[in-house]
Amino acid sequence: MVRSPCCERMGLKRGPWTREEDQILVNYIKMYGHGNWRALPKLAGLLRCGKSCRLRWTNYLNPDIKRGNFTREEEQAIIQFHAALGNRWSAIAAQLPGRTDNEIKNVWHTHLKKRVHEPEDRYQASNFQQEEKKIEEYIELSRPSSSSKSSEINSDVHDHTSDSQLSSPQHSYSEISSVTPMDKGDMQVLGNIQEMDDGFWSEICSGENSGELPVMEASYGYKSSMNDDMQFWFNVFTRGEELLEF
DNA sequence: AACACACGCAACCGCGATGAG
DNA sequence: CCTCATCGCGGTTGCGTGTGT
DSSP states (O other): OOOOOSSOOTTOOOSSOOHHHHHHHHHHHHHHOOSOTTTHHHHHTOSSOHHHHHHHIIIIIOTTOOOSOOOHHHHHHHHHHHHHHOSOHHHHHTTSTTOOHHHHHHHIIIIIHHHHHOTTOTTOOSOHHHHHHHHHHHHHHHSSSOSSOHHHHHHHHTOGGGGGGOOOOSSOHHHHHHHSOOOHHHHHHHHHHHTSOHHHHHHHTTOSOGGGOOEEEOTTSOEEEHHHHHHHHHHHHHTTTGGGGO
16 A cells, blocks of 8 residues: 555645535535545545545534534533633534534634633623632542642643543532532533533543443542543533532 | 734644555 | 555645734
8 A cells, every 4th residue: 555645745735615616516425425525526526635624524514513603501610611621622623513613623722721820800790710720629629639749730620631530529419409509500501511522521530331340449549430431521520610609 | 992912723744654556 | 564555634825914103
């Protein structure tokens, strides 16, 4: 086999897409789907590389994409997911129907990042860093053994590579919510998060079959199951709003 | 009105993961 | 088991537009 360049530049067009190109791509995908992106431009008669076609479709032409501004709820969700997942834009996008990873990434860099780092911002009525700290404190308090390795654990919170090593709290959501009653806003956030599909939680825990999750040895010295992990992150997200009341 | 700067967004680039041969 | 094609992801760039001076 001979590897051809990833993006053959000879004779291929780059830069902004024209209406005609969009139309050709949309028509082709409507008729034949997009089984093979690399072959698609040739078959469709486009002078673009497959990568460019895929990007154009997934980020712009796909009819499932929701256009328009992000709602406050969406922005809040992005902030919370980013705090937990880091720059895993595709994972965040999977939880926001109709939004692309590229779009979310752009919104983060242009709006939300500033908001997070500028606590006086009027939209961020509460100090985000304080909120983040509270989440970390909650994570810490939630661990079965929370005394000795706190700095190590906290550093894991933002390191998505070690997500699967994080463990669970000892309290279920219902137990916690009985301590701090939720207001309507909390309920809405909870409702939104409960609508998330299970795939998200299993992705966080890198588990394929949640019914038969292996018990794993965490790097900081105690065992936890992936089911516990899912419960843990669920609690982190659902408690995000409530933590402000601490 | 003209210019400079900031912002938002679409697109590109490069790399890692995955699977086929 | 190795090589390579393909895909998907995250980081970055560049252009068009809006805003301030």
